[in-house]
Amino acid sequence: EAGVVQSPRYKIIEKKQPVAFWCNPISGHNTLYWYLQNLGQGPELLIRYENEEAVDDSQLPKDRFSAERLKGVDSTLKIQPAELGDSAVYLCASSRTSGGLQYFGPGTRLTVT
Amino acid sequence: DQQVKQNSPSLSVQEGRISILNCDYTNSMFDYFLWYKKYPAEGPTFLISISSIKDKNEDGRFTVFLNKSAKHLSLHIVPSQPGDSAVYFCAASADNNDMRFGAGTRLTVKP
Numbered sequence: 547e548a549g550v551v552q553s554p555r556y557k558i559i560e561k562k563q564p565v566a567f568w569c570n571p572i573s574g575h576n577t578l579y580w581y582l583q584n585l586g587q588g589p590e591l592l593i594r595y596e597n598e599e600a601v602d603d604s605q606l607p608k609d610r611f612s613a614e615r616l617k618g619v620d621s622t623l624k625i626q627p628a629e630l631g632d633s634a635v636y637l638c639a640s641s642r643t644s645g646g647l648q649y650f651g652p653g654t655r656l657t658v659t
Numbered sequence: 660d661q662q663v664k665q666n667s668p669s670l671s672v673q674e675g676r677i678s679i680l681n682c683d684y685t686n687s688m689f690d691y692f693l694w695y696k697k698y699p700a701e702g703p704t705f706l707i708s709i710s711s712i713k714d715k716n717e718d719g720r721f722t723v724f725l726n727k728s729a730k731h732l733s734l735h736i737v738p739s740q741p742g743d744s745a746v747y748f749c750a751a752s753a754d755n756n757d758m759r760f761g762a763g764t765r766l767t768v769k770p
Contacts (some may be wrong), residue, residue: 579757586668588748588760589703602757632724637702645755650695650702 550651552638558657561599564626567654571619571640578615579648580623581637582658583601590635596644628658662686663751665761672768678736680764682749685730689751693758694723694734697746706747707734739768 551570559565571578576597581589592611594602597618605625610629617619625632635655639648664683666673668699672678680694690711695703709723709732716723722735737745 554698587762588663588665588750590760591757594757605758639702644750647705647708650704652700652702 550638550640550649552636552651552654554654555652556655556657558647558659559628561630561658562627564586564624564658565566565628566622567625567636567638567656569623569638569651569658571620571621571638572649575640575642577641577644577646578621579639579641580613580621581639581650583635583637583653585634592623593642625656628656630658632656662689663749663759663761665749665764667764668762669765669767672739672766672767674734674741674770675738678734678739678743678766678768680734680736680747680749680766682732682734682761683730684732684751684759686751686753686759687730688753689759690754691752692723692725692732693750693752694721695748695750695760695765696746703748739766741768741770744768 566597578595580592583589593606593613595615598615613623635653638651641648670737693708694706696706707721709725725732746763746765748763750758752758
């Protein structure tokens with residue numbers, strides 16, 4: 547069974563530029579999560595999807611962050627414009643159902659200069 | 660608010676000895692606890708979990724202990740192996756809701 551796929555693995559951009567991350571969850575997993583992991587910290591939830599519906603986006607900074615999960619499979623997370631403080635690892639995870647065991651992708655390491 | 664705390668950023672242990680990683684939590688509503696292991700440049704992978712109705716769960720060399728009255732759990736690895744060197748995250752959830760993670764403990768097992 548293929549795991550959670552994320553791309554790109556690494557991204558370096560200048561501040562004020564836009565950036566997008568892509569996630570393909572494990573096949574058959576209805577729930578998808580985006581996490582932010584700052585250096586030396588644990589993952590923090592940004593948004594959770596049940597199929598194509600965002601059911602928990604309370605931690606997503608909506609002034610610059612957006613996400614979508616069209617057709618309830620792949621998902622993209624976008625930042626526009628990026629700020630220096632956005633430098634972090636962005637992790638995607640999926641689970642078969644809400645509350646189920648979460649499987650993580652390798653993450654995208656973003657560096658904003 | 661830091662609801663899950665791992666107060667030891669790092670731990671170094673000799674191969675063959677026991678590794679004990681600790682985790683404290685503040686939310687008494689948490690009813691499910693997990694440990695994830697993370698190697699560099701990889702995502703966290705599930706290691707072991709425990710429900711709040713138990714106080715111990717064992718899987719091979721890994722055992723998790725839960726002390727609800729103290730709001731404390733620990734992960735024991737025995738015997739420790741060099742391949743166990745990684746960052747270990749404690750996580751907790753309440754009623755199947757979103758997980759809260761600790762900051763992680765970097766374990767180094769020396770040959």
